[in-house]
Amino acid sequence: MAEYDAIAEEYRDSKQIRFRGVIERFTLFQILGDINGSRVLDLACGDGFYTRLLKRAGAAAVTGIDISAEMIRLAKQAEAEHPLGCTYLQRDVATFEASATVDVVVAVYLLNYAKTAEQLLRFCQVCHDSLRPGGRLVGFNDNIQNPPKGTVSWKEYGLAKACRPDPVEGDVIRYSITNSDGRRFELDNFYLSPKTYRSAFRDAGFREFRWHDVSVHPAERSNPHWDRFVADPPVLPFSAIR
Numbered sequence: 001m002a003e004y005d006a007i008a009e010e011y012r013d014s015k016q017i018r019f020r021g022v023i024e025r026f027t028l029f030q031i032l033g034d035i036n037g038s039r040v041l042d043l044a045c046g047d048g049f050y051t052r053l054l055k056r057a058g059a060a061a062v063t064g065i066d067i068s069a070e071m072i073r074l075a076k077q078a079e080a081e082h083p084l085g086c087t088y089l090q091r092d093v094a095t096f097e098a099s100a101t102v103d104v105v106v107a108v109y110l111l112n113y114a115k116t117a118e119q120l121l122r123f124c125q126v127c128h129d130s131l132r133p134g135g136r137l138v139g140f141n142d143n144i145q146n147p148p149k150g151t152v153s154w155k156e157y158g159l160a161k162a163c164r165p166d167p168v169e170g171d172v173i174r175y176s177i178t179n180s181d182g183r184r185f186e187l188d189n190f191y192l193s194p195k196t197y198r199s200a201f202r203d204a205g206f207r208e209f210r211w212h213d214v215s216v217h218p219a220e221r222s223n224p225h226w227d228r229f230v231a232d233p234p235v236l237p238f239s240a241i242r
């Protein structure tokens with residue numbers, strides 16, 4: 001059973017927490033830019049939150065891949081209720097082979113599931129090999145550049161993270177997420193160093209790989225509520241080009 005089978009509905013509902021829209025979604029689509037007419041693969045798509053938004057943003061075709069049967073069930077259920085033409089497959093990204101290359105790969109919180117440098121390289125290879133030359137990978141990740149020293153709370157955003165004070169490769173980073181209705185649940189990411197991430201992208205064959213800053217939706221930019229998130233982001237966006 002995949003980790004998310006047990007927390008599928010809680011995770012889906014966590015997409016309603018305000019930082020998801022004001023920062024995560026806004027930043028992701030700002031980095032993606034114009035995807036009109038693009039073929040897109042959404043790796044670790046979960047319940048299809050971004051898969052649907054990518055299709056609505058004009059992507060010609062979007063396929064979502066996730067290891068969790070329950071997350072894929074929720075994604076297919078949403079597709080059945082409001083058909084958008086998204087395709088969903090239950091697969092482990094580590095063994096996934098795309099039948100044809102795409103213009104854009106999206107990977108929102110996939111890479112932080114790699115426990116070893118080898119697993120991270122494998123994820124990066126799958127992202128790379130799924131792209132046409134010049135195609136882009138865009139995603140979000142646990143902010144491995146600034147791991148928490150022990151337990152750190154971003155309570156005002158519904159998040160807390162905990163790990164050993166000086167994490168080593170493969171250490172667990174435990175997230176505690178509190179949904180808007182007060183329900184709390186936990187999930188585990190894995191720490192790998194910034195150097196390991198750089199090597200994995202390079203060895204997979206990507207031309208460019210960079211971390212980005214988070215951006216706040218223009219309607220909320222004067223709201224000091226977001227200052228700490230921007231100054232000390234628990235999660236970070238990235239992009240790379242094949």
Ligand SMILES: C[S@@+](CC[C@H](N)C(=O)[O-])C[C@H]1O[C@@H](n2cnc3c(N)ncnc32)[C@H](O)[C@@H]1O
Pocket residue numbers: 002004011015043044045046047048049050065066067068071091092093094107108109110113
């Ligand atoms: C934090 S959720 C993100 C879901 C979605 N990208 C989003 O932002 O809403 C992480 C997802 O990664 C999936 N996952 C973890 N390891 C995976 C793997 N090896 N192959 C495919 N999916 C994986 C989990 O099942 C889970 O749905």
